[in-house]
Amino acid sequence: xxxxxxxxxxxxxxxxxxxxxxxxxxxxxxxxxxxxxxxxxxxxxxxxxxxxxxxxxxxxxxxxxxxxxxxxxxxxxxxxxxxxxxxxxxxxxxxxxxxxxxxxxxxxxxxxxxxxxxxxxxxxxxxxxxxxxxxxxxxxxxxxxxxxxxxxxxxxxxxxxxxxxxxxxxxxxxxxxxxxxxxxxxxxxxxxxxxxxxxxxxxx
Amino acid sequence: xxxxxxxxxxxxxxxxxxxxxxxxxxxxxxxxxxxxxxxxxxxxxxxxxxxxxxxxxxxxxxxxxxxxxxxxxxxxxxxxxxxxxxxxxxxxxxxxxxxxxxxxxxxxxxxxxxxxxxxxxxxxxxxxxxxxxxxxxxxxxxxxxxxxxxxxxxxxxxxxxxxxxxxxxxxxxxxxxxxxxxxxxxxxxxxxxxxxxxxxxxxxxxxxxxxxxxxxxxxxxxxxxxxxxxxxxxxxxxxxxxxxxxxxxxxxxxxxxxxxxxxxxxxxxxxxxxxxxxxxxxxxxxxxxxxxxxxxxxxxxxxxxxxxxxxxxxxxxxxxxxxxxxxxxxxxxxxxxxx
Numbered sequence: 001x002x003x004x005x006x007x008x009x010x011x012x013x014x015x016x017x018x019x020x021x022x023x024x025x026x027x028x029x030x031x032x033x034x035x036x037x038x039x040x041x042x043x044x045x046x047x048x049x050x051x052x053x054x055x056x057x058x059x060x061x062x063x064x065x066x067x068x069x070x071x072x073x074x075x076x077x078x079x080x081x082x083x084x085x086x087x088x089x090x091x092x093x094x095x096x097x098x099x100x101x102x103x104x105x106x107x108x109x110x111x112x113x114x115x116x117x118x119x120x121x122x123x124x125x126x127x128x129x130x131x132x133x134x135x136x137x138x139x140x141x142x143x144x145x146x147x148x149x150x151x152x153x154x155x156x157x158x159x160x161x162x163x164x165x166x167x168x169x170x171x172x173x174x175x176x177x178x179x180x181x182x183x184x185x186x187x188x189x190x191x192x193x194x195x196x197x198x199x200x201x202x203x204x
Numbered sequence: 205x206x207x208x209x210x211x212x213x214x215x216x217x218x219x220x221x222x223x224x225x226x227x228x229x230x231x232x233x234x235x236x237x238x239x240x241x242x243x244x245x246x247x248x249x250x251x252x253x254x255x256x257x258x259x260x261x262x263x264x265x266x267x268x269x270x271x272x273x274x275x276x277x278x279x280x281x282x283x284x285x286x287x288x289x290x291x292x293x294x295x296x297x298x299x300x301x302x303x304x305x306x307x308x309x310x311x312x313x314x315x316x317x318x319x320x321x322x323x324x325x326x327x328x329x330x331x332x333x334x335x336x337x338x339x340x341x342x343x344x345x346x347x348x349x350x351x352x353x354x355x356x357x358x359x360x361x362x363x364x365x366x367x368x369x370x371x372x373x374x375x376x377x378x379x380x381x382x383x384x385x386x387x388x389x390x391x392x393x394x395x396x397x398x399x400x401x402x403x404x405x406x407x408x409x410x411x412x413x414x415x416x417x418x419x420x421x422x423x424x425x426x427x428x429x430x431x432x433x434x435x436x437x438x439x440x441x442x443x444x445x446x447x448x449x450x451x452x453x454x455x456x457x458x459x460x461x462x463x464x465x466x467x468x469x470x471x472x473x474x475x476x477x478x479x480x481x482x483x484x485x486x487x488x489x490x491x492x493x494x495x496x497x498x499x500x501x502x503x504x505x506x507x508x509x510x511x512x513x514x515x516x517x518x519x520x521x522x523x524x525x526x527x528x529x530x531x532x533x534x535x536x537x538x539x540x541x542x543x
Contacts, residue, residue, distance in 0.1 A: 051316075168504065171489050171522055172506070172511075172524065174464065174476055174487065174489070175485075175487040175524045175525070177326070178437075178460065178462060178478055178487065184252070184377070184379070184388070190292070191268050191279070191281060191294060192268075192404045194279065194294040195277050195278065195404070196299075
């Protein structure tokens with residue numbers, strides 16, 4: 001394991017363009033002599049490419065847009081009593097939900113890549129992640145019986161009704177950040193909070 | 205280049221996988237642990253102190269999963285301690301990519317999407333060991349501990365300890381503490397009926413993993429290409445802001461109070477007043493009432509975290525915490541304007 005690690009370190013620096021003269025030559029020699037080193041070189045570029053591809057990275061603006069769209073859809077007054085309409089609305093909600101799910105999966109793809117490298121065990125977590133991504137669309141379409149005044153998205157889950165709006169998320173983040181005053185904070189509270197500090201809660 | 209740290213990480217983890225693979229080949233130590241545990245049940249403070257110490261004096265790598273309100277989040281955790289210094293790295297595997305580093309009470313959060321790093325100091329992190337040691341700790345007045353056998357979690361044998369509230373104003377907890385040193389490997393928050401509101405656990409854990417404090421410190425300091433943000437928090441007191449808790453909620457003590465100046469917003473700065481009973485914490489957010497945004501009072505439940513909003517004269521109050529809704533109402537009713 002050790003020589004491979006050493007080489008990888010070197011190749012990593014090479015990929016970053018951080019090497020000069022002697023080290024540079026040494027890295028090239030390593031690539032020539034060692035198939036594994038060449039592999040590392042290719043892998044690093046793959047990682048870099050995936051991480052750099054903007055299409056693969058979630059955009060807060062997109063999720064915010066989808067969230068807003070959902071709110072607006074839910075506030076859309078039901079004007080016609082035509083029997084076909086609820087079906088259309090339902091289908092639309094279903095499609096939306098699915099789109100959201102795919103986006104979430106796609107978005108985490110680079111991280112799955114990294115996680116894949118990071119640990120075999122992380123596969124379990126990814127499976128969960130994928131599971132959550134698949135599950136969320138089923139939860140989503142149940143949102144928001146139209147209440148035009150409220151700027152909130154209601155999500156019905158097993159735990160009852162949750163509200164998703166930017167301000168609540170922001171306060172939630174603040175509460176987790178400063179409110180984590182518990183004797184359980186050090187063993188696990190910090191990990192808990194760091195693990196699910198919601199992205200929506202972060203100020204842009 | 206910024207991807208450097210990820211790459212190193214991938215590497216480090218590669219090495220770890222290799223070591224864990226080797227470790228897995230070695231025979232697991234037989235689970236013949238001390239039979240004397242029934243003799244003298246530990247008090248709740250002893251349990252909490254043991255859990256605290258265990259996390260301080262151990263290095264580990266693991267995958268941590270939090271399930272709350274129908275949402276599941278997970279993160280990869282690296283933890284190392286050299287006796288005086290603690291370093292931790294939390295890399296989220298779900299949601300937006302984020303990497304959180306903690307060096308004692310310094311917390312740095314990398315958000316690669318926005319190319320932003322948030323650096324802050326969390327005073328609450330250093331608060332509890334002293335409190336548990338001192339005679340000021342009132343945790344035992346409001347909770348009792350009861351051991352409920354043992355179970356295997358993330359590959360380690362763990363004692364199950366129930367932390368049972370003595371009244372209805374707080375939730376209960378069930379903690380799985382690894383048997384040798386007491387490290388918390390799983391934690392549940394339970395309502396009065398024993399229903400699990402939130403669950404956090406290691407799904408996989410490698411104890412005494414070779415995590416290097418200098419490597420993590422290096423990654424934590426690597427902020428080039430990122431914009432560093434410091435939260436504009438101003439320490440204050442509730443009374444200085446003109447607020448008082450007229451009717452205190454039993455067991456909950458005021459821990460801290462901050463103002464959070466928001467750019468581009470009129471009116472007085474939002475205030476966050478934090479209370480804790482030692483296990484649960486409650487935040488009171490007070491901001492100027494804004495008829496456009498604050499359209500209606502609400503009660504929201506997100507797993508273990510409950511929240512309620514209410515208008516108080518010219519202010520908008522949001523009470524949030526890991527306590528039953530009725531307790532939040534007590535906070536809301538007890539708060540009074542003194543200016």
